[in-house]
Amino acid sequence: MLDVPEQVAVRMAKLARLQEEGRDPFRHTRYDRSHLAAEIAERFDELDGQMVRVCGRIMRMNEVGKLCFADLVDGSGKIQAVARADHLPEASFRQFMDLDLGDIVGIQGEVFRTRRGEISVRIDEWVLLAKALRPMPEKWHGLQDVEKRFRQRYLDLLANPEVRETLRKRSAMVAAGRRFLDERGFIEVETPVLQPLYGGAAARPFTTHHNTLDIDLYLRIAPELYLKRLVVGNLERVYEVARCFRNEGISPRHNPEFTQIEAYWAYANYEDVMGLTEGLICAMAEAVNGSLTFVRNGVEIDLTPPWRRLPLLEALKEETGVDFASLQTDEEAREACGGLALGDVSEATLAQLLDRAFDHYIQERTDQPTFVTDYPVAISPLAKRCNHDPTLAQRFEPVIAREELGNAFSELNDPLDQRRRFEEQAVARQAGDEEAHPLDEDFIRALEYGLPPTGGLGVGIDRLLMILRDTDNLRETIYFPLLRPE
RNA sequence: GAGCCGUUAGCUCAGUCGGUAGAGCAUCGGACUUUUAAUCCGAGGGUCGCAGGUUCGAUCCCUGCACGGCUCACCA
Numbered sequence: 140m141l142d143v144p145e146q147v148a149v150r151m152a153k154l155a156r157l158q159e160e161g162r163d164p165f166r167h168t169r170y171d172r173s174h175l176a177a178e179i180a181e182r183f184d185e186l187d188g189q190m191v192r193v194c195g196r197i198m199r200m201n202e203v204g205k206l207c208f209a210d211l212v213d214g215s216g217k218i219q220a221v222a223r224a225d226h227l228p229e230a231s232f233r234q235f236m237d238l239d240l241g242d243i244v245g246i247q248g249e250v251f252r253t254r255r256g257e258i259s260v261r262i263d264e265w266v267l268l269a270k271a272l273r274p275m276p277e278k279w280h281g282l283q284d285v286e287k288r289f290r291q292r293y294l295d296l297l298a299n300p301e302v303r304e305t306l307r308k309r310s311a312m313v314a315a316g317r318r319f320l321d322e323r324g325f326i327e328v329e330t331p332v333l334q335p336l337y338g339g340a341a342a343r344p345f346t347t348h349h350n351t352l353d354i355d356l357y358l359r360i361a362p363e364l365y366l367k368r369l370v371v372g373n374l375e376r377v378y379e380v381a382r383c384f385r386n387e388g389i390s391p392r393h394n395p396e397f398t399q400i401e402a403y404w405a406y407a408n409y410e411d412v413m414g415l416t417e418g419l420i421c422a423m424a425e426a427v428n429g430s431l432t433f434v435r436n437g438v439e440i441d442l443t444p445p446w447r448r449l450p451l452l453e454a455l456k457e458e459t460g461v462d463f464a465s466l467q468t469d470e471e472a473r474e475a476c477g478g479l480a481l482g483d484v485s486e487a488t489l490a491q492l493l494d495r496a497f498d499h500y501i502q503e504r505t506d507q508p509t510f511v512t513d514y515p516v517a518i519s520p521l522a523k524r525c526n527h528d529p530t531l532a533q534r535f536e537p538v539i540a541r542e543e544l545g546n547a548f549s550e551l552n553d554p555l556d557q558r559r560r561f562e563e564q565a566v567a568r569q570a571g572d573e574e575a576h577p578l579d580e581d582f583i584r585a586l587e588y589g590l591p592p593t594g595g596l597g598v599g600i601d602r603l604l605m606i607l608r609d610t611d612n613l614r615e616t617i618y619f620p621l622l623r624p625e
Numbered sequence: 626g627a628g629c630c631g632u633u634a635g636c637u638c639a640g641u642c643g644g645u646a647g648a649g650c651a652u653c654g655g656a657c658u659u660u661u662a663a664u665c666c667g668a669g670g671g672u673c674g675c676a677g678g679u680u681c682g683a684u685c686c687c688u689g690c691a692c693g694g695c696u697c698a699c700c701a
Contacts, residue, residue, distance in 0.1 A: 150652095208663090281637090388626090392701085393700065
């Protein structure tokens with residue numbers, strides 16, 4: 140006998156017996172279902188007394204004498220099935236009582252309401268469609284163990300209804316985003332995940348290898364450079380629901396793979412993109428919560444446009460007294476930030492200090508939707524300069540409920556300036572910045588053929604869902620978050 | 626990468642100031658024809674994360690390791 144837990148052994152024995160009797164549940168290939176579980180309750184008045192066929196997983200069983208009640212859960216919800224000893228052949232009733240929690244069955248019978256008022260199906264015929272060999276998580280507390288929840292997400296899903304709800308909302312949210320963009324003339328495209336050169340963000344990539352070409356490839360950190368190539372190719376409005384990969388630490392708000400919706404809009408600038416962002420995020424928020432307001436960490440957030448605009452450097456100067464616009468070198472920045480609550484600044488670069496100051500003094504204080512605008516060009520190598528100040532970029536990040544939800548700008552379309560920016564990145568790279576952009580000659584060549592003035596936008600949908608569902612961890616919004624293997 | 630915390634039955638959790646462990650649900654046997662966290666009676670189920678150390682004796686104390694969580698660092 141195998142060394143397995145008692146409950147598994149019992150179920151294995153039941154399965155063996157079924158198979159010996161020629162009733163192998165795994166021989167079934169389909170079940171003709173007439174209704175979903177939730178439909179029966181919704182349309183009870185018309186279905187009362189009607190014969191229906193439903194199927195699903197048994198999540199509760201309760202034997203009461205010569206009666207047996209079972210909750211069947213399917214993709215829509217649950218319906219109670221009732222087996223009666225005086226309504227089924229004796230063997231059929233006995234075999235039904237022998238089912239286990241987790242088994243997947245199809246039942247046929249008449250819709251009725253029990254004395255206690257529960258809408259139910261009285262079983263005439265039933266069939267076991269799949270045997271569960273392992274016991275389900277506990278019915279009342281569900282599956283709580285965080286590690287097990289994410290390692291065995293299927294258990295998390297079947298035991299915890301709110302997890303199903305969050306992930307369904309994810310689908311609804313992305314569908315709403317697609318609909319919003321489709322309706323405005325954007326076309327959905329797909330660009331390479333495997334890239335010979337990566338770009339579009341400041342991040343370290345994953346590296347992989349193509350055997351027959353014998354070349355190293357990178358998993359994309361962003362689709363940006365390819366989407367802009369498509370705009371050069373006269374696809375004037377494009378977007379991609381893009382899985383991105385960044386080789387960085389895991390935290391409650393970072394997963395090595397995550398999803399962005401990136402959109403590029405020819406003949407529009409970043410102010411136009413602010414309007415697009417408001418519309419897109421509102422459409423997705425309504426798909427999740429049915430409303431433009433929601434509560435995040437006890438604070439009511441109202442997404443109704445227009446959103447506040449906050450120039451980054453002006454705001455930082457106001458909050459900290461430090462004028463980042465006047466700082467040129469890392470040393471100057473360390474000196475200027477020494478008095479701020481930014482931790483150990485002795486190793487930090489100007490860009491890092493700016494980022495930390497932004498986190499601490501802007502992001503952590505921003506609940507209501509805000510466009511933080513006009514970032515330094517030095518940390519915005521793909522964004523167009525502001526006409527009033529060439530050291531600033533026409534760039535914004537939407538911040539809602541203290542989370543950075545994206546990044547957007549008027550795209551830099553001057554190929555000569557783009558080359559200079561890449562060269563500056565190369566200098567940073569030489570100086571040890573592993574996240575600096577590599578120079579992409581083909582991208583510059585594309586710009587040399589002419590990129591129209593274009594506004595671009597990226598929205599992180601995992602984070603957006605996290606705030607909309609008010610979950611405390613990004614992984615709640617990801618179907619299979621990364622964990623170290625068992 | 627650093628600090629702190631966690632790991633006990635299938636699940637959710639107690640517990641032992643060091644003497645090899647309990648509950649509820651689940652499972653098994655029995656009762657019950659309207660339950661829905663059903664109820665009642667009875668039973669089985671654990672190398673207390675792994676490896677060392679201290680000790681007459683370790684699930685408990687110590688060390689290391691693994692996995693996880695939180696915070697920080699890093700980053701979007």
